[in-house]
Amino acid sequence: MPAWARWVLLIIAVALGSVTALSVSTAVGALIADPLLSRVYAGAAVLLDAYKYLAWPIALGLSGAGRKGYAFLMIATALVLGAVSAWATYDRALTAVLTDQARKVAIVEQRIADLQTVRADALTRLATLDDEARSIGEQARQLRERDIVTKAQLLENAALPRIAAQREQALLRLDRVSLELTELRSQPQAAAGLTELLAMVLCGFFALALEVVPALIGAVLRLSAPLATASATPVAQVPATPVMRPATADAGPVATAATPVAVESATDEALLQTIREMAQGAPPGTALTVRDVAASARVGTHRATKLLRAAVELGELRKTTSGYVTA
Incomplete structure (x- = not known):
């Protein structure tokens, strides 16, 4: 594997591991009310989450060295910590999705209800002003029929401009409310069509991927890493001088220096x-x-x-x- 590919995989694994570490720390911190203990246990959760990912490549090395018991224990602890971390990630993700969806829906629905109330009030105000204008017109007509033209003119000059100004304000308010209602109703809802069951499934697979992918990357990097040294099995040093056996009557040839490997033939x-x-x-x-x-x-x-x-x-x-x- 090229060196750049190893670095890219390592960066990806660290970034994904940081997501689960943050999820675990926030979940553990939310369970404890005491601020000091909350910070302490949240930090411990982050360290355990980091150990969980390092346990897989280390366990592979121990298994290759013949320490299968230690490798099994490390894998067992990594699986337990992975289950806790997956639950924390699932809980944080699902809570965030459902809470945000419910909050946006509630805000939009409440705002639409308020705007509809304002719109109804504006329409009612327009109807009242129209009735008042008709009433003023009827009074002015009756005064003119009685030849009181000046008073009718004064009545219309005093009431009709005020009614026209109030009518213009009501129309502007109604126009703004209609535009905002149209904009709110045209906005797509958060996670539209995402039911609670589908959100649970998606968050579950997301949490599982966050646990499995960094562990697989760590194992691949461990298996593909070339060892810089040879096997750690010690080799007996060769004596500097030949080891002589005492001469006997039927003694064989003099022994020479021992070789590192006994060649049978x-x-x-x-x-x-x-x-x-x-x-x-x-x-x-x-x-x-x-x-x-x-x-x-x-x-x-x-x-x-x-x-x-x-x-x-x-x-x-x-x-x-x-x-x-x-x-």
């Missing part, structure tokens, strides 16, 4: 030479499987495994969590 030495040629012909970090070695050396898988271990001790290969690779 010349056949094993030839097979090791085959592995050396395979390792030298491939770039560093190339994986060598037991099946490939068995096929090249024409031996069984059990003997191929023994030869690979011997090659590791000789420094020809390296043992990683994903298998044997060239040094």
